[in-house]
Amino acid sequence: MDSNLFERLLHVLLKTPVFKLDNKDEQLEQFENEYCFDENLQPMFTKTILLNIISDVEKNVIYEIADDINVYISIFNFENEIYLVGPYVREEYSQQDIDNLLIEYHLPSAYSLSLKLYRNSLSLIYHNQLYNIINSCIYAFNPSTAEFLYERLESDFFINDNNIKNINYDDKNYSSIYRRYDSERAFEHLIRMGDVENVIAMQQIMLDNAQNSGFLKSNTSYINPAVSFAILRTLARKAAESSGLSVVTIDEITQRYAQLADSAVTIARQEEYSKKMILELTKAVREHQLKYSNYSLPVVRTLEYIISHLSDELKINNLAKQVDMSVSNFCKLFKNETGLTVNEYITTQRCKKAAEFLSQTNFPVQEIGSYVGYDDNNYFVKVFKKVYNTTPTQYRKNQRKK
Numbered sequence: 001m002d003s004n005l006f007e008r009l010l011h012v013l014l015k016t017p018v019f020k021l022d023n024k025d026e027q028l029e030q031f032e033n034e035y036c037f038d039e040n041l042q043p044m045f046t047k048t049i050l051l052n053i054i055s056d057v058e059k060n061v062i063y064e065i066a067d068d069i070n071v072y073i074s075i076f077n078f079e080n081e082i083y084l085v086g087p088y089v090r091e092e093y094s095q096q097d098i099d100n101l102l103i104e105y106h107l108p109s110a111y112s113l114s115l116k117l118y119r120n121s122l123s124l125i126y127h128n129q130l131y132n133i134i135n136s137c138i139y140a141f142n143p144s145t146a147e148f149l150y151e152r153l154e155s156d157f158f159i160n161d162n163n164i165k166n167i168n169y170d171d172k173n174y175s176s177i178y179r180r181y182d183s184e185r186a187f188e189h190l191i192r193m194g195d196v197e198n199v200i201a202m203q204q205i206m207l208d209n210a211q212n213s214g215f216l217k218s219n220t221s222y223i224n225p226a227v228s229f230a231i232l233r234t235l236a237r238k239a240a241e242s243s244g245l246s247v248v249t250i251d252e253i254t255q256r257y258a259q260l261a262d263s264a265v266t267i268a269r270q271e272e273y274s275k276k277m278i279l280e281l282t283k284a285v286r287e288h289q290l291k292y293s294n295y296s297l298p299v300v301r302t303l304e305y306i307i308s309h310l311s312d313e314l315k316i317n318n319l320a321k322q323v324d325m326s327v328s329n330f331c332k333l334f335k336n337e338t339g340l341t342v343n344e345y346i347t348t349q350r351c352k353k354a355a356e357f358l359s360q361t362n363f364p365v366q367e368i369g370s371y372v373g374y375d376d377n378n379y380f381v382k383v384f385k386k387v388y389n390t391t392p393t394q395y396r397k398n399q400r401k402k
Contacts, residue, residue, distance in 0.1 A: 001141050003081050010085065013133050016123040019084040024051060035087050037118045041105070042067045044153070045087070050075075053153070054082055060146055062134055064127075065153045068101055069115060071122065074130065076148060078138055085134070088125045180206070188239035194286030196279065203232070203278055229261050229274050236281050243285045244297065246304040253281050298323035298330070299337045303345075310350050311373040316342050350374070351387040358392055359399035365392045 036045035073086035183206040257277035320330035369380030
């Protein structure tokens, strides 16, 4: 049996750490250092206790071990290999339960934030979900194996007066969390500024800080590439929108890369799409700022709306309503900033788009006119001639000669 494949499959399906214990001493010491919040509250998460448990593990049994803060691990023996699953939680955080625990252990209330951050960094896995997934994977790898039974071990089994020590809650600090949020704010700032040169480097710093955050070492948000992509996408969309970039443009870019990321078959390819999405979005912000830097927000939104709805019936009163302005104030503001009336700008943009089709395609003039918003071909020819001082047909001939 490919035990490494079995281990990876459980990790992917359960979205929580899974360990095949080949080198028990080293791996359990690593587990204790990384996942044991406090040995007094979680004695079963210590190397010493885990070694004792593993030595008595029977075949065909899934042992689930719970502590007083409702954090769990599971241990089982399959094909003479010991697997440790977790840590994970089976219910949402309860402040009342934590408060009761702190009182019971004579701990200060300041300890509760550390506990909350720790518990919320773990995967939420329900009992039936865990039990069914493990048994299904076991059956898939060896159909002849009998279904594993379930046995739960409570924390009271491991605690005695001799191993209780004083807990120093001052040891818990939040500097790594502050670094993570600082890097996220810097990342968003670079996107808002259209800083193409530095945004990818900051993206990597942000991810590194997130993965190194003390209370988030086991957080599936950063272990799972798909979730990590979603977090980056959300931060980037928020930053790009605050820069003034059209939400239509933002949605087009991020949805396209989300589709590509979903189809990616490797983590490396998914990370590549993530970087390309951030880069393209930041470039779009820069181009937007260069193009519209001299315009007020109502005019920018109007210009973007007109460009994306050229073939629609564009009425001035509807455009003014979209930016919450009276028609008179809207028209005055638009003319002052663009030098054109609203109708003049619409006509210019429609003819500009038509000119692109005339020079680059063989579509009939009437179809091009209809596409940019002029169903009456005679009227289209008239307005095009006014803008370009030539008819659409002659414009096409002139472009082909170049």
